[in-house]
Amino acid sequence: MLDDRKLAVLRAIVEDFVSTNEPVGSKALADRHNLGVSPATIRNDMAVLEEQGYIAQPHTSAGRVPTDKGYRLFVDRLSTIKPLSVAERRAIETFLSGAYDLDDVVGRTVRLLAQLTRQVAVVQYPSLTRSSVRHVELVPVAEGRLLLVLITNTGRVEQRLIETPAGLSEESIGHLRALLNTCLDGLGFGEVPAAVADLPEKVGPDDRPVAAAVLSVLLETLVENHEEKIVFAGAANLAAVDFSQSLREVLVALEEQVVLMRLLGETGDSSTVTVRIGTENPDLGLRSTSVVAADYGVGDLTLARLGVLGPTRMDYPSTMGAVRAVARYVGQILAGS
Amino acid sequence: MLDDRKLAVLRAIVEDFVSTNEPVGSKALADRHNLGVSPATIRNDMAVLEEQGYIAQPHTSAGRVPTDKGYRLFVDRLSTIKPLSVAERRAIETFLSGAYDLDDVVGRTVRLLAQLTRQVAVVQYPSLTRSSVRHVELVPVAEGRLLLVLITNTGRVEQRLIETPAGLSEESIGHLRALLNTCLDGLGFGEVPAAVADLPEKVGPDDRPVAAAVLSVLLETLVENHEEKIVFAGAANLAAVDFSQSLREVLVALEEQVVLMRLLGETGDSSTVTVRIGTENPDLGLRSTSVVAADYGVGDLTLARLGVLGPTRMDYPSTMGAVRAVARYVGQILAGS
DNA sequence: AATTGGCACTCCAGAGTAAGGAGTGCCAGC
DNA sequence: GCTGGCACTCCTTACTCTGGAGTGCCAATT
Numbered sequence: 001m002l003d004d005r006k007l008a009v010l011r012a013i014v015e016d017f018v019s020t021n022e023p024v025g026s027k028a029l030a031d032r033h034n035l036g037v038s039p040a041t042i043r044n045d046m047a048v049l050e051e052q053g054y055i056a057q058p059h060t061s062a063g064r065v066p067t068d069k070g071y072r073l074f075v076d077r078l079s080t081i082k083p084l085s086v087a088e089r090r091a092i093e094t095f096l097s098g099a100y101d102l103d104d105v106v107g108r109t110v111r112l113l114a115q116l117t118r119q120v121a122v123v124q125y126p127s128l129t130r131s132s133v134r135h136v137e138l139v140p141v142a143e144g145r146l147l148l149v150l151i152t153n154t155g156r157v158e159q160r161l162i163e164t165p166a167g168l169s170e171e172s173i174g175h176l177r178a179l180l181n182t183c184l185d186g187l188g189f190g191e192v193p194a195a196v197a198d199l200p201e202k203v204g205p206d207d208r209p210v211a212a213a214v215l216s217v218l219l220e221t222l223v224e225n226h227e228e229k230i231v232f233a234g235a236a237n238l239a240a241v242d243f244s245q246s247l248r249e250v251l252v253a254l255e256e257q258v259v260l261m262r263l264l265g266e267t268g269d270s271s272t273v274t275v276r277i278g279t280e281n282p283d284l285g286l287r288s289t290s291v292v293a294a295d296y297g298v299g300d301l302t303l304a305r306l307g308v309l310g311p312t313r314m315d316y317p318s319t320m321g322a323v324r325a326v327a328r329y330v331g332q333i334l335a336g337s
Numbered sequence: 338m339l340d341d342r343k344l345a346v347l348r349a350i351v352e353d354f355v356s357t358n359e360p361v362g363s364k365a366l367a368d369r370h371n372l373g374v375s376p377a378t379i380r381n382d383m384a385v386l387e388e389q390g391y392i393a394q395p396h397t398s399a400g401r402v403p404t405d406k407g408y409r410l411f412v413d414r415l416s417t418i419k420p421l422s423v424a425e426r427r428a429i430e431t432f433l434s435g436a437y438d439l440d441d442v443v444g445r446t447v448r449l450l451a452q453l454t455r456q457v458a459v460v461q462y463p464s465l466t467r468s469s470v471r472h473v474e475l476v477p478v479a480e481g482r483l484l485l486v487l488i489t490n491t492g493r494v495e496q497r498l499i500e501t502p503a504g505l506s507e508e509s510i511g512h513l514r515a516l517l518n519t520c521l522d523g524l525g526f527g528e529v530p531a532a533v534a535d536l537p538e539k540v541g542p543d544d545r546p547v548a549a550a551v552l553s554v555l556l557e558t559l560v561e562n563h564e565e566k567i568v569f570a571g572a573a574n575l576a577a578v579d580f581s582q583s584l585r586e587v588l589v590a591l592e593e594q595v596v597l598m599r600l601l602g603e604t605g606d607s608s609t610v611t612v613r614i615g616t617e618n619p620d621l622g623l624r625s626t627s628v629v630a631a632d633y634g635v636g637d638l639t640l641a642r643l644g645v646l647g648p649t650r651m652d653y654p655s656t657m658g659a660v661r662a663v664a665r666y667v668g669q670i671l672a673g674s
Numbered sequence: 675a676a677t678t679g680g681c682a683c684t685c686c687a688g689a690g691t692a693a694g695g696a697g698t699g700c701c702a703g704c
Numbered sequence: 705g706c707t708g709g710c711a712c713t714c715c716t717t718a719c720t721c722t723g724g725a726g727t728g729c730c731a732a733t734t
Contacts, residue, residue: 025697038707043698061697061713101484101496135476139488147438149494151476151484157496159438235572236588251573362726377678380727398684398726 002052006045008035010054011078013046014066018315023063068278068312071290075275075316082317084325088116092325096333102126102155106231109306109330114234116322119310122260122293125229126154126303126334128221133184133192138177138214146173148217154303154334162217164210172207176214179203193219230260232309241311249285254309259283264293264305272327273320278312288312292319296327298335306330339389343382345372347391348415350383351403355652360400405615405649408627412612412653419654421662425453429663433670439463439492443568446643446667451571453659456647459597459630462566463491463640463671465558470521470529475514475551483510485554491640491671499554501547509544513551516540530556567597569646578648586622591646596620601630601642609664610657615649625649629656633664635672643667 002010012033016024026039026046035042046064049055054070057063066074084092095112099105106123113121131152139147144166150158179202183195196218200211232254238247253259262282265274276291286309293307306327308319339347349370353361363376363383372379383401386392391407394400403411421429432449436442443460450458468489476484481503487495516539520532533555537548569591575584590596599619602611613628623646630644643664645656 023697027697039697040707040709041705044706047699057698059714061699062715063697101498103496134478134484135474137472137474137486139472141471141488141490141492147471147488147492147494149474149486149488151478151486153478155478155484155496155498157484157486157494159440159492159494161437161492233592236585236592239585239588248573248576251576255570255573360726364726375678376726377680378676381677384728394727396685398728399686400726 002048005035005037006049007073007078008033009042009045010049010066010070011074013049013055013064014070014074014078017065018313021313023058023065025063028063066313068280071277071312071316072280075277075320079317081273081324082321084321088322089325092116092329096329099333102157105330105333109326110231110233113306113308113322113326114237116326117308117310117319118234118237118240119308119314119319120232120234120238120254121306121308122230122232122264123306124261124264124304125231126152126156127228128152128156128158129189130297130301130303131156132186132188134186136177136180136184138173138180140168140170140173144168146214148214148221150218150221154298158221160217160221162213164213168207168210172203172210176203176207176211180214180218228257228261230257230264232260237310246285246288250289250309253283253285259285263291263309264307265291267295267302267305273324275316275320290314290316292316292323294323294327296330296334298331303331303334339385342372342374343386344410344415345370346379346382347386347403347407348411350386350392350401351407351411351415354402355650358650360395360402362400365400403650405617408614408649408653409617412614416654418610418661419658421658425659426662429453429666433666436670439494442492442667442670446663447568447570450643450645450659450663451574453663454645454647454656455571455574455577456645456651456656457569457571457575457591458643458645459567459569459601460643461598461601461641462568463489463493464565465489465493465495465526467526467634467638467640468493469523469525471523473514473517473521475510475517477505477507477510481505483551485551485558487555487558495558497554497558499550501550505544505547509540509547513540513544513548517551517555565594565598567594567601569597574647583622583625587626587646590620590622596622600628600646601644602628604632604639604642610661612653612657627651627653629653629660631660631664633667633671635668640668640671 009029012029012035013024016028016032026042029042030039046055050064053067054073055064056067058065092112096105096108099108106125110121110123131154133150134153135151137149139149141147144164146162146164148160148162179199183199184192187195196215199215200208203211235251235254238250265276273292273294278290279287281287281289281291288311289309290312291307291309293305295302295305297303308323310319346366349366349372350361353365353369363379366379367376383392387401390404391410392401393404395402429449433442433445436445443462447458447460468491470487471490472488474486476486478484481501483499483501485497485499516536520536521529524532533552536552537545540548572588572591575587602613610629610631615627616624618624618626618628625648626646627649628644628646630642632639632642634640645660647656
């Protein structure tokens with residue numbers, strides 16, 4: 001349907017439009033890229049591309065602009081991921097290796113990615129459902145209140161307050177803590193519910209209510225797992241692009257954890273980097289943005305996702321390169337710690 | 338120098354400009370506020386106010402706009418903090434009391450404040466320097482790496498990775514943990530350095546290097562305290578106001594922890610709510626914004642600050658009311674947990 | 675002495691008009 | 705199937721013009 005030259009024209013249109021942000025016409029194309037044909041021929045090709053929905057004109061007698069469908073074709077068949085330069089790789093490495101805990105790793109990653117791509121970066125914390133228990137701690141913080149602290153193998157630390165019956169002895173707490181740790185150490189979070197089911201029966205009758213309270217909070221934290229932690233950075237980069245009135249919508253979307261989660265999408269179908277373009281996004285406020293995302297993890301184990309959000313009119317090859325590289329380095333850093 | 342009527346005129350100008358965002362003229366003033374005098378008289382007063390630098394005109398033959406100096410006078414002498422409505426108070430209370438840990442309290446607070454004021458809210462985590470140690474935990478996460486987890490009386494949980502010599506026994510770790518806890522429990526963070534100074538001497542010779550490593554990380558975390566944690570929310574509200582090109586600058590400033598810290602300013606000079614107007618701010622990118630901030634804490638103990646950032650042209654009385662109210666409620670919530 | 679109405683003046687905002695130019699679609703010729 | 709030519713469209717920019725809001729000043733009034 002589309003011969004090679006038409007594809008080349010589409011590629012040229014995307015590249016020019018991305019770099020100039022202005023509708024591109026047949027003459028400019030013929031000048032800047034040596035396609036070996038005249039503007040008139042290009043016009044004919046453009047007419048076909050437009051008919052098939054890959055490009056559109058803002059108004060009669062203007063140049064052409066890629067549609068979402070056009071970008072999609074570009075990403076799928078007309079471009080290759082652009083590897084980062086050596087200097088960039090080195091910068092990533094040194095910047096990330098300075099991190100001293102998980103919060104810091106995630107914080108540095110998200111800032112790094114935002115700076116590298118000059119867009120908004122989004123990073124999800126290593127998912128609880130794919131982690132395992134390293135240690136459980138119970139700390140009394142006040143009469144009738146315990147702090148449950150949960151440390152995962154990925155270094156993530158979860159904390160949760162528990163209301164307990166008054167008059168709980170130090171000894172009972174110690175006992176419970178020991179029980180929990182022997183029960184749970186090293187367990188994947190999926191296995192936790194089964195492992196702790198009979199916990200109340202293992203403690204003295206007086207401590208049953210406490211055990212039950214701790215258990216319910218524990219399960220709530222892990223299994224329902226309703227608060228996947230996720231952060232973003234680089235909002236300022238949005239203001240640089242001309243988003244006109246939709247900037248507000250984008251900012252609103254970014255502040256909603258839920259939207260952010262949906263944005264990164266399901267963890268990948270094996271392909272390294274996934275791209276969502278414009279209306280392919282689930283959220284209405286983000287019709288004119290694209291998301292480039294990838295899984296990251298240690299070895300074969302996928303921990304979570306990270307990505308970049310920007311205007312549909314973005315430099316996909318470079319952005320995909322940056323996302324892929326950062327995802328790999330984060331994996332390495334996490335593996336090392 | 339400025340009689341009552343001139344002050345009334347200034348107040349009217351500020352109020353009208355804040356609500357309409359347009360330069361206000363003498364006629365409009367005479368119509369909307371019953372000042373009991375004619376527009377001509379008001380014009381004379383305005384000429385005086387302008388001469389003294391309280392108001393300015395964008396261009397000849399336009400209405401007047403308050404200057405930073407004008408807002409300052411308004412805040413200091415012409416307005417009173419506007420208490421929140423009962424409904425608003427109740428909403429705050431229920432919203433905040435649903436929080437289940439410190440992260441959650443801070444997160445809810447910042448979102449609440451942003452929503453309440455329709456501006457950007459900034460909340461600092463309870464300062465480490467004013468907290469005390471509740472519990473110290475050492476968890477091995479891999480060969481040669483320990484995770485130091487520190488729990489404060491305010492419920493804040495700090496984590497930090499420690500590189501240790503290899504071949505550390507479970508027993509040594511347990512010993513060190515016990516030592517740390519007995520040394521430090523209940524101590525204010527200012528007292529920590531002195532208390533742990535002789536720690537290496539209390540452990541066996543083999544464990545000295547580990548003890549030293551733990552100690553240096555601990556001190557680094559607490560005393561240097563170089564990373565005051567601080568969060569913001571409501572960036573989307575910035576887009577609603579017309580910040581023209583400076584929006585980018587403001588967003589950039591917001592993403593810098595350091596700038597954010599300076600923004601909230603020193604912990605208060607006893608007055609409940611402090612206001613920084615336009616050029617009074619330390620940061621250049623924020624010349625056209627104002628910051629309304631307050632301390633929060635439990636009882637007499639100040640823990641940290643929170644506040645709101647918006648255009649200089651903001652509704653100061655309401656914003657101050659919201660900041661004051663939220664600061665109080667956060668204190669109550671923290672006291673209760 | 676303070677206040678007021680009148681008046682000429684300034685200057686922005688918005689609407690209308692015109693010229694320029696980039697780009698298109700179509701067609702006939704190669 | 706490609707190309708050059710040509711008429712046409714319509715955006716962009718600049719310019720002009722007018723209406724109106726607002727000012728500053730002054731002479732009259734209280």
